Amino acid sequence: DAGITQSPRHKVTETGTPVTLRCHQTENHRYMYWYRQDPGHGLRLIHYSYGVKDTDKGEVSDGYSVSRSKTEDFLLTLESATSSQTSVYFCAIRPAGVYGYTFGSGTRLTVV
C-alpha cells in the first residue's frame, strides 16, 4: 500500500450537519491535497497544503475548510453539509521536488 489512508470510506449524513473527512499518510510527504470527483467534472481541487499549518484554496473551496496540525494528517471539514456536496472525495500526497502524486482510496459522501 502507498501509505495513504482515508476515513471513513463511506458516509451518509443529513443536510446541515458538520462532517470531517480524514486523510492520513505515513510517507512524511510535504504536500497534501483534497479533490472531489463528480460525474462530468473529473477531479477538482478543493484545498491543498504545502506544510504543517500551511494551506490554500483550490477551485471549489466554498463550503469547505481544512486543517493540518501535523505532517501526517490533513482534515477536510464541511461545516454545514449540503446536497451539492454529495461526491467522492480523494486525498493525494506528493513529496517535495517530486512530481508523482499518490491517491487515497476515496470517501463516498452522501448528504440527504
Add this chain to the structure above:
Amino acid sequence: AQTVTQSQPEMSVQEAETVTLSCTYDTSESDYYLFWYKQPPSRQMILVIRQEAYKQQNATENRFSVNFQKAAKSFSLKISDSQLGDAAMYFCAYSHTAQGGSEKLVFGKGTKLTVNP
C-alpha cells in the same frame, strides 16, 4: 489558469486492438508534467504514465505510450493490445513545476473506455 480538455467522453475498443485517447491542455508555463491516470470501478486512481515537458522523447510503459506534442499542447495515450482489464475511466492531468508550493494537479473530465471481448 491551466486547463485540460478530454474531448472523448466515451471510447470503445475490441480486445487485442489499439486505441488512442486524446488530451489537450492550455498553459503559459514551459516546465510542467503531464499524466494519465486510470480509474477502474474500484475507484482507485492508478498512475499509468507520466511525461516531463522538457523531454522530447515520448514516455512508454509496456502497452501504454504517449504522443506528446508540446507545440500543439497535445498529449494522447495509446493503449496497444487492449485487454479486458484496461476498461476504466482515464483521466489526463497537468502539473506545473513552479517553486513555492503552488503546484497542483489539474484534471480533464475523463474518458470512459470500454473493452469489448
